[in-house]
Amino acid sequence: MTETDAQAGVDWRTYTVSGLPPILETALACFMEHGYHGTTIRTVAARSQLSVPGLYHHYASKQALLVALVSCAMDDLWARSTAALEEAGDDVQRRLELLVECLVLFHAHRRGLAFIASSEIRSLTGEARTTYIAARDRQQRLMDQVIEEGVARGVFATAYPREVSRAIVTMCTGVSQWYRTEGEHTPPELAARYRDMTLMTVGAPSPARS
Template sequence: MTTTDAGPVWRAYSGSGLPPILETALACFMEHGYHGTTIRTVAARAELSVPGLYYHYASKQALLVALVSYAMDDLWERSRAALEEAGDDVQRRLDLLVECLVLFHAYRRDLAFIASSEIRSLTGEDRTTYIGARDRQQRLMDHVIEDGVGQKVFTTPYPREAARAIVTMCTGVSQWYRSEGEHTPRELAERYRIMTRMTVGAA
């Protein structure tokens, strides 16, 4: 995530933020899928020998884990920064968290898509770690909506289900968003903010 002297700028996106090898692996996974990509393919596109690639990453699984970890860490840091900016106002906390999710899944579309769709390819402890990070991220939304209902700012009778629906809606942006489409990420975030308020029964 981009940082300044004043701290993290969670709305700022410049490039992929990935090291060159991971950027290459991401492109290969997007084109061929995880299982359809070979180490040799990634190495050739990265202009490395296969042993040279193994020097940096021990396996194709290690490449996927590094991509997923980067995605989840970046989203977590941005989300926490958005909530910190929002302060104690629960409506603003919801607005900025939704904005953060939509911007991330639009600007980091490929990375977010692979992190979500290739969970089936993670194994063992790596899969457990990812699920833990995903659940931690979900709890941010859970707590915002629970607080809003508790303060009678939100009127939904189903706060837990609403939280999951909102996160699913926001993360789904990575499945269809295209930069050449009708709306910019910021315009899309504003529309999602309005839809989200309707979902939770906010004023």
């Protein structure tokens, strides 16, 4: 989870403050408004009430701001996801349900951070891009492993576990592109619907239909 959540001892479903340093909060707002390439260091510095040299004291470049945001997003999601799986224990269907719940909650509550981490991969360069892709692939493997295990145990009936895994993750991460707090459903309500849709997709019995 973010450092603030972890220090507070809250569980993976709880979202309090973002845990981002103020400069990163400002950079995130600027990237959301103008895009990475449309944002200047001068803009971030001014909105942070810093001089440009003062901002450079904390972050060496605009790329460094983006890298820090992406790292925060992936670290937070990973910590929450592994905590969700730990809570589920050995029950493979429960592991799938809680992993989907975790993904939806994260992409609803941290929609700005998640959206920038996903959409601005094109702006990452060199080792930063390689590191991000490795973190994204590691996250995807959590879903791959749960679905493959469910198929092997006969709990899930899908004939296409790898493709279904990608589809489910894409569905969940897409929440950051459209979710609004003033919308029809709260994050937990949305997560419940996505859990049910996921179980139908993998061919498992759904609690809503049993």
